[in-house]
Amino acid sequence: AGEYCFKDFEVHIIDPVADYAELMARLFDFERIRTAFAGGWLSVRFDAMHAITGPYALQILEKQLGAPAGSVINAVPLEDFGGGHPDPNLTHAPELAALMYSDQAPVLGAASDGDGDRNMIVGKNCFVTPSDSLAILAANAHLIPGYAQGIAGIARSMPTSQAADRVAQALGIPCFETPTGWKFFGNLLDAGRITLCGEESFGTGSNHVREKDGLWAVLFWLNLLAVRQQPVADIVHEHWRRFGRDIYSRHDYEEIDSGIANALMDDLRSRLPGLVGQTLAGSCVSQADDFAYTDPVDNSRSAGQGIRIIFANGSRLVFRLSGTGTAGATLRIYLERYEADAARHDADPQQALADLIALAEQLSGVKARTGRAGPCVIT
Numbered sequence: 419a420g421e422y423c424f425k426d427f428e429v430h431i432i433d434p435v436a437d438y439a440e441l442m443a444r445l446f447d448f449e450r451i452r453t454a455f456a457g458g459w460l461s462v463r464f465d466a467m468h469a470i471t472g473p474y475a476l477q478i479l480e481k482q483l484g485a486p487a488g489s490v491i492n493a494v495p496l497e498d499f500g501g502g503h504p505d506p507n508l509t510h511a512p513e514l515a516a517l518m519y520s521d522q523a524p525v526l527g528a529a530s531d532g533d534g535d536r537n538m539i540v541g542k543n544c545f546v547t548p549s550d551s552l553a554i555l556a557a558n559a560h561l562i563p564g565y566a567q568g569i570a571g572i573a574r575s576m577p578t579s580q581a582a583d584r585v586a587q588a589l590g591i592p593c594f595e596t597p598t599g600w601k602f603f604g605n606l607l608d609a610g611r612i613t614l615c616g617e618e619s620f621g622t623g624s625n626h627v628r629e630k631d632g633l634w635a636v637l638f639w640l641n642l643l644a645v646r647q648q649p650v651a652d653i654v655h656e657h658w659r660r661f662g663r664d665i666y667s668r669h670d671y672e673e674i675d676s677g678i679a680n681a682l683m684d685d686l687r688s689r690l691p692g693l694v695g696q697t698l699a700g701s702c703v704s705q706a707d708d709f710a711y712t713d714p715v716d717n718s719r720s721a722g723q724g725i726r727i728i729f730a731n732g733s734r735l736v737f738r739l740s741g742t743g744t745a746g747a748t749l750r751i752y753l754e755r756y757e758a759d760a761a762r763h764d765a766d767p768q769q770a771l772a773d774l775i776a777l778a779e780q781l782s783g784v785k786a787r788t789g790r791a792g793p794c795v796i797t
Contacts, residue, residue, distance in 0.1 A: 445564030530632030541650020
């Protein structure tokens, strides 16, 4: 850092790590987290994936909060990310995943991606879906200094589960369902309509900055754990007992021929009017549409944002194309079922969603059209 003068201009070099750490210290109870680390009942393993968050995590988690050396792994940013894929999920963070599903697991495992805007949260033997993470953060925001005065509202992308909606209803605050794309959250943040926002693709943020923030989400969880002094799994299960569980999965069919993908979506759209009122997968279809959004801030309208099939029992099927290019298109199928019965909260998602998975194939014919045996990626 420093200032350098030239003939007719000045260059100011800042230390973004110091500035960011100062902001986080205003939002979170660093002293409480530091005490929890010192007492040995809070521990963390953060995988920076040889990406941008490494220096930030080292400074804040180890140097300022006192997490033991080695709590941050893969901390040196590398141009090739150390040969790995900097995508924060259990597949691309195998070292962290193995640890968190072992007897040596710390209280919290976390990771962030290449540019630091996404996050993965996992407890011992307990992966927290991004949809559930957003809902849990919202339900517990009053425990965090920066949000103790309450939150104005929540926003989630349309494919993200409805878990946050249930929290918003209980808190008496609005929950906005937007198209995929952070710009829609940006408008709501700028207008003061929301405080927290998130998407199923591992992005979470708040009004502290107009962007997703991976390390912020990890610090939020650490503060929450320091206050509640419970394992991650207990916090998740208590949340489900209070609000119910939105059992959720995403199936990705990658590199589909664009012509096949577009024909599939066109055929689905043509069938939508006839689906309403039908009983499918054990429940009546209450709504079937191609999602459109009118921005409440600037009144701009975004149409064709994904096909939704919504059931009277709270279940949803969503079909959305994600980008096209030389390698074709990716079809994402989102499956969601609401489960209020706590005795069923530990159900395996693929089993609990089996009838919706079968219905998705029946309606779209993606396997038959593409010759695929199944999705490339299941999240």
